Amino acid sequence: MVSSEELLDILGNETRRMILELLAEKPRYTTEIASLLDIGQKAINDHLRIMSEFGVIEPYVQKQPRGSPRKYFKVNERFKLEFTLTPGFFQVYILDSDVDLKSILESFPEFRELQKKVEHIENIRRIEQSRKVYRDLREELSRLRQAKMYVESLMARVRQQCIKLIDGLDLDPVEKRVLFEVVIAGGEITKEEVAEKCKISEEDIIQTLRTLEKKGVVRL
């Protein structure tokens, strides 16, 4: 599975973003993409290879009504990258889990109505209806975005509060950094994860955690 870092590297290229936009619409083959974007086939091939290697897209072979089979590319599975940057909060997040429909409908009963509308237009197949339903969905999405922003702003406040509290303790910079990550993780973090987040070796993390325990700041 691609990491959020790798995904940002992939998306930091305009051509790749345009290719992904085309593939999100429907599966396509190399010469088709090259012609739609008016870019050489070799360059397109390189981008397709990189994105396939990271598992963002996936090639498959499809028989043609006439002539030999052709290699198509499609978006591999559900990718979702979220990026938040604000004073006090920097986060890159990849969602790769499936949606747990049952718990969502319990938590947001109003979604049943939206689901029914979508099923309805899939049956009656009228474009004007689709337009209206899509507008309703966009409004719901905007409501959820606002809600997420609000929760994230509360999280930023707690983080700032933690930084202030920790800054007031008699600890060295590395100890402060490790303590912050442990607190923010809610205590549910492995030594490997702390090491990864603080960019410090695991042995140093273990040593630091022992010191923090001796000072009575954490319980291991």
Added chain:
Amino acid sequence: MVSSEELLDILGNETRRMILELLAEKPRYTTEIASLLDIGQKAINDHLRIMSEFGVIEPYVQKQPRGSPRKYFKVNERFKLEFTLTPGFFQVYILDSDVDLKSILESFPEFRELQKKVEHIENIRRIEQSRKVYRDLREELSRLRQAKMYVESLMARVRQQCIKLIDGLDLDPVEKRVLFEVVIAGGEITKEEVAEKCKISEEDIIQTLRTLEKKGVVRL
């Protein structure tokens, strides 16, 4: 204001992501960043300049207790980039609006409780409390993420449905493309925006919309 395309270009660089992570914590100065990341000051300066030009970060001068004033950088304002890629759905979204607290609390009354908890820990200043409140906030964020994923999956279904319906109409590829963007926008889209999305000149858009009107598919 930086565009989502520009922001992805900025984030497609590991050093810049590390700088943003440091600045999200608190304002810092160039030599401090260079030393924390163990990267040459010239390179750091270049990244800081690029990000300042795009308005992602902001320099300011601060007097020092001793010596001459020093130039600091801070995260400029609220940036939030969301990226969604899934078969049938590709979207990059920047949020730059402020949160409308009143309408959020009406829509999500359960947030009042979370807000009270955050205010409480800001008063009592205990790290163990912060840890618990942060965990509650993370759970709420995860619930909202799931809800957004679900709404986006419904949107993908409607988009796929529209593409199928439009593909069945007797229209040329450009007419189909323009019609899709108009439908998905819920009818509330300017000619300039359609031109931007379809990467076609405005004159061609006007011409295409006229043809679509003659064919009885849209009303201008």
